[in-house]
Amino acid sequence: MVDSAPEFRGFDDFREYALWYLHDVGMTVPEILGHELRIVHAAAPTAEIEFGDWAGRPKWRGPKDLPGGEWNSRDALAILANLGNIQGDTEFGSNELQVGLWDTAPSDYDRKVLLSVMNEEFRHGWQMAHFELEVLGSEEARVAARTLLERRAGAQGNERLLGAFNQKIFNWIGMYSFLEFMDRDGGSQLNLLQRSSVEALAQSMSFMLREEHRHLKAGEQGYERMLEGGRLPIDLLQKYVNLYAPLGYDLHGGERSTNALIYWRLGLKGFYPSSDDYLTGPASAVIDEHLFADLRLREHERAAYGYRFLDLDLDGAAQDINKELLNSITVTFYRRSLVKHFERFNRLILEHYPPGTPKLVLPSLRFHRAAPSIYAGERYDIHGSPIEGEREYEAYLEANLPGAADSERLSEVFARPDWIARTRQDVFARADMLKSGDRASWSTRFGDRRPTRYVTSLARTGGAHAAPSPPRPVATGAAPRAELPLWRFMHEAGAAGADE
Ligand SMILES: [Fe+2]
Ligand SMILES: [Fe+2]
Known part of the structure; x- marks a missing residue:
């Protein structure tokens, strides 16, 4: 029994604490406790640093290889500890948002998707x-590893670090929306970090990406199955799109970001890797049309927007833009991959819904954005047209985002077992994604072992944290328990961005 916050020396301590965590958040079904966990490093795409101030040098293997110096008053070790903390936080946060949804899974396959x-x-x-523990090993990294298991999605005062990971998932439309939009942002981040200057990080991402691709596939497939069912009213699904797409945009960080520049200089995150060779083409082609026009406006109207929008270098080739704009390119790749999905989704609506059914619209990057986006505090509709008055805008959000008013219609949908079509392809057919040449270690299967060293609750560790109860979804189709409309509840639950 421990009565104070546990000391973390190495991964062994973390592994033990992780068993306590599984029990604390309610992840105690046999499919989870019986699953074999491993640490896996797979080959990184290159052995050399690909971009930034150290391009061409061998990748850094540990703290002693890291360059000296400070960026925004933080050294490279602190920047890396923070990066690992943010990435890890999203992983555990999504677990907490999804725990318990298995009780309402529409089919055995959906349950398998969720648990996988x-x-x-x-x-x-x-x-x-x-x-954090075995590669970085700094005091800050040790605290980061411990608190990964101590924050809780949506727990006020002890919430997860990014807005989208505090936004409770209430039903299976939310689950598949989360996979389609939030996991796809995860895919963006992993793709960037796979090219990073730190060897262990790049190798970790190489394997994580193989798994993450399955989550993206399952999200896209979930949307296709909901549309093939032909039962879910499109205006209702549109509300979920309106909620989750902007959250996904927000996760990409500010469109102009000093962190993006720092990450580029350190070789951590660069231009979004793509098979089209876009770097020598014009910047206007690789930044979303609305966003490009708005950056251009900010560049020209200096008096209105101030120093923050000088020297964007928008006229030349993509590779010559101000590196503070790298998030603008990444979020454009993200949105354009969704545009292709929406073309397919709309073909399914033509096939499975009555003639005249409205199409699904993928919201503009301008719509419903939170800090640190350049659009935070501005008012647009989903097509990107401005809405003048505050009151008019509030009414628009009320009508176009999921809320308590939808509960009756949702109950009717979920009452029909065929509201979502059966799957034709098992995305998780392979039990694991290991390939020969991967390095796997720390193999662990908890089984029915109970926590031993750590049996205390967060209420007694350190006292700073509230003891949060595990998030539980409400019964299928029911409205969120909060008195507030869902989207407002989510906003207030915390909308801080990763970036600035
Ligand atoms: Fe992940
Ligand atoms: Fe994922």
Whole structure:
């Protein structure tokens, strides 16, 4: 029994504490406790640093290789501890948002999707804790690893670090929206970090990406199955799109960000990797049309927008832009991959819904954005047209985002077992994604072992944290318990961005 916050020396301590965590948040079904967890490093795409101030040098293997110096008053070790903390936080946060949804799974396949995703996200959190403890090993990294298991999604005062990971998932439309939009942002971040200057981070991402691709696939497939069912009213689904797409945009950080520049200089995150060779083409082609026009406006109207929008270098080739704009390119890749999905989704609506059914709209990057986006505090509709008055805008959000008013219609939908079509393809057919050449270690299966060293609750560790109860979804189709409309509740639950 421990009565104070446990000391973390290495990954062994983390592993023990992780068993306590599983019990504390309610992840105690046999599919999770019986699952084999590992730390896996797979080959990184290159051995040299690909971009930034140290391009061409061998990748850094540990703290002693890291360059000296400070960026925004933080050294490279602190920047890395923070990066691992944010990435790991999203992995455990998504577990907490999804725990218990298995009780309302529409089919055995959906239950398998959920539990496979939860196991893999939990493993990703492990992998980040391993990076903190066994690769970085600084005091800050040790605290980061411990608090990964102590924050809780949506717990006020002890919430997860990013807005989207405090936004409770209430039903299976939310689950598949989360996979389609939030996990796809995870895919963006992992793709960037796979090219990073730190060897262990790049190798971790190489394997995590294989798993993450399955989550993205399951999200896209979930949307296709909901549309093939032909039962879910499109205006209702549109509300979930309106909620989750902007959250996904927000997770990409500010469109202009000093952190993006720092990450680029350190070789951590660069231009979004793509098979089209876009770097020598014009910047206007690789930044979303609305966003490009708005950056241009900010560049020209200096008096209105101030120093923050000088020297964007928007006229030349993509590779010459101010590196503070790198998030603008990444979020554009993200949105354009969604545009392709929406074309397919709309073809399914033509096939499975009555003639004249409205199409699904993917919201503009301008719509419903939170800090640190350049659009935070501005008012637009989903098409990106401005809405003048505050009151008019509030009414628009009320009508176009999920809320308590939808509960009756949702109950009717979920009452029909065929509201979501059966699957034709098992995305999780392979039990694991290991390939020969991967390095796996720390193999662990908890089984029915109970926590031993750590049996205390957060209420008694350190006292700073509230003891949060595990998030439980409300019964299928029911409205959120909060008195507030869902989207407002989410906003107030915490909308801090990763970036500035
Ligand atoms: Fe993940
Ligand atoms: Fe994921």
